[in-house]
Amino acid sequence: MLSNEQKQQINALGMPLQTVEEQLQNFVQGFPFLEIQRAATIGDGIQVLTEEQLTTAVKEYEAAAPTQVLVKFVPASGAASRMFKNLFGFLEKGSHSLEDDAFVRQFFESIDSFAFYEDLNRELQKSGSDLPKAIKEKNYARILTALLEDEGLGYGNLPKGLLKFHAYGSENRTPVEEHFVEGAQYGVGKDRTVRLHFTVSPEHQKKFEEKIAQVRPVMEKKFGVTFAVDFSQQKKTTDTIAVDLSNQPFVEDNGDLLFRPAGHGALLANLNEIDADVVFIKNIDNVVPDRLKDTTTTYKKAIGGLLLRAQSQAFQALKALDNGVTEATVEHAKQVFTQTLGGKLPDAFESQGLEEQARYLHNKLNRPIRVCGMVENTGEPGGGPFWVKEPDGSLSLQIAETAQLNLDDAGQKGIFKASTHFNPTDLVCGIKDYTGKPFDLMAFRDPKTGFITQKSKSGRDLKAQELPGLWNGSMADWNSLFVEVPLITFNPVKTVNDLLREVHQ
Template identity: 45%
Template sequence: MQQLHYFKNGIPKINLYKSATINEGIWKLNEKEQQHYVDYFDSNKTKFVIEKFVPASGAATRMFQFLNEFLNNFNPDEDTITSYINKFNDPNLNIFIVGIRNFPFHPELKEKTKQLFPEYNKYTSDQKVYAIIKTLLSPEGLHFASKPKGILPFHVKNGEIHTPIDEHVTESEFYQKENQKSKIHFTVSKEFQAHFESILSKYNNIDATFSYQDQTSDTIAVEANNLPFRLENNELFFRPGGHGALIDNLNQLTSDVIFIKNIDNVAQNNIKTGIENKKILGGILLELQTQIFIYLSELQNENITETTIHEIKDFVEHRLSMPLLDEFKMFQKNYQREYLIKVLNRPIRVCGMVKNEGEPGGGPFWVIDSKGRQTLQIVESSQVDLQNEKQREIFKNSTHFNPVDLVCGIKDFRGNKFDLTKFVDPDTAFITEKTKNGKPIKAFELPGLWNGAMAKWITIFVEVPLTTFNPVKTVNDLLKPAHQPNHE
């Protein structure tokens, strides 16, 4: 009923105050500070149970979208590849063809193509390209677009194929403790869990767990008139509610500290830089959380001094970038104490941010909530009223962008786990246009995992180098230096 209410009445757009910039919501560390946090993480990590959370359930459909379109639109008997590229203005296809030998799956693909097309060696070069792409995507071929990214060949190292799963395992060594396995949690689709387990079976230093997007988090879809969309058998149509549904999966974990990173953001090179920055983010989290816990313990004392309250207020506003209400100074001391407990006693996340290079995706902003408070949030374009010139300008001029590289503290100062579902802002969901059985529908997406699902967390943004961000959004990204051998 709440979702139908949102369809009918709309979801309020987020109110951007300004973009977060260096020293205005984003930390920029010098070398000495970076080393301090690396050392802090290394010397304190043994006190905590640390885990990595990797959303990995989605299929690689978009990665091969331009190749699927090619198969749908190209007629090998009538068209030439060149005429197709010109007609559909598709430079991606040209890049794919030129770089074909540099893809990690090329040997397997070539072999499979020759099995499926016995006359392959007699084909013209255009027919060969068509046969190769057909093999890459067809069910009788490699069927890559229907598989999750995690199990696809991304890199070749010393003649061996490495998948994103392998790279996540390699990276997880930085938080591994002596004589203990590194914990990694993957969200997967049930049908591919065995594939994940098979790849992970060769590692004896990993404690891997899995979960699925819970069907109870599926959302209802409606027609253009906002009435529920019904299937042929007259049943209501529910669909997965987007990555925001994974807050439930995250909420099942019991580790003290959880690193979150997308399955496709892995590199063959720059691994040292990536790990160092993970430690920096982790060190910041551990140090801040330690201080927060000290302050929360002090705030339990009704006889706390005005000086300590002022010190805590200063820490909240300047270190945690959480401006308090103007009337805070008018509050009675006891109410100030309660108010500070409420502000500090919540989950905390430290998020790496990279300089904006025009990549699509969300970014760090100062947002004004319904009560007029300023908070730091990661905001996607779909949450912003881009018809409003002022809001559009703020969004367009953001200096940084969210690579999904964060570390979370999900326990309170007494060691109890927070119920993360209590820190979601339901008003940050969004409505998207989709199709079902050829008909247009409107779909309800839950507040994004690192957007509205974490809206009420303590949030710290830290600039990290662009080299730590190497996502594979299309198959051609595998041709970039970060994913090719011998660029360390």
């Protein structure tokens, strides 16, 4: 399928030829659907913390945090262009009327409620106008050009993390700054250091660095902590090959093979290089003003406390098994797996011998651990929590996207419809083993959980492949705890008008 010349191109890109050939085979064979057994619900896979349990978990986290290397891992490569899709459309139409466009009408009617209002006003003043005057004259195109285009504020081409989201009088903050504040509230670890890691696009990293150089000294003075900030970019070696509709490699006009970014699952390679005891994962745009941060902080600490408790118990059980396989150590490991971690043993487990049970439990316990916040399903897109049967007969908790499920099957569709919660990219992860060594996270993903999507390039249809999603198939073999968190902790900004919602004002 690949010519010698194409193989040389793949080698020059630093991609293993075997990996690319496997990707090509995936297009031919397709990915199997994930067969879900039942939805994880409250009392059956999803915990709800009582006030007492919440307080206890927070205290445990606060006691342990100063001894831990904590990292806040923030996927931040998203461009803001999609936020302004409706405004770009209005601009391209050259329309001067708001009557037929409710979205754009709402934007202009509430324009003084955006945190970027003053910046936009100053931008217009450079050319002898201002916002009130331009709106009175219905000069909407001029306003949008000043907001979106590079000769103005350039918001249409900036990363989402560098747009002004929230107004605080004289101090208006970007999502990057809000993550600094959040970090100071629940991410202060060893040496009173807040470690922030942003995954960014290559073309945006310099702008992030400039913003952080400006923000860091102010935040360190304000909170009395040290901020250690670093960046990574989605690795080119995680890109996946594209094919035409006949599953043949897609060749561009210049003769090169086409490789495309492989979705958020590609960030597993970035996460795998993080040196930390505990990693919080949260998207760049899921931030709120200070007045609403308390709930987020409380629950972040709580799920952090639950993680450290579960990890400690798993480590104790593993060390006890290492010291000797007895009925007591096996029973202890079994309790940790089924009670602390909520795992479901296969039917055949009880008929196994003691040594076999010990090996089985050791393997099950010696894995990365994650605690995932789950919010009530309100129709937002996101991965749902389900019980899935493993090849060994056990049941595990998984987060599944709709693309992974066979919704043409009445039974699977019924289970999907019964799902009550979804994960808003709210995770805390333990990525070191009981000897203190980092896990190779690549060994704990399920490569059969990728996606195939249809796209186009230069007017030609193609098929693209996404790697197993970061919190879906990439974490399929982790131990998972699901905990209900309040809906107020999930406030993504998908369009610019989302910033007009009460939670962002």
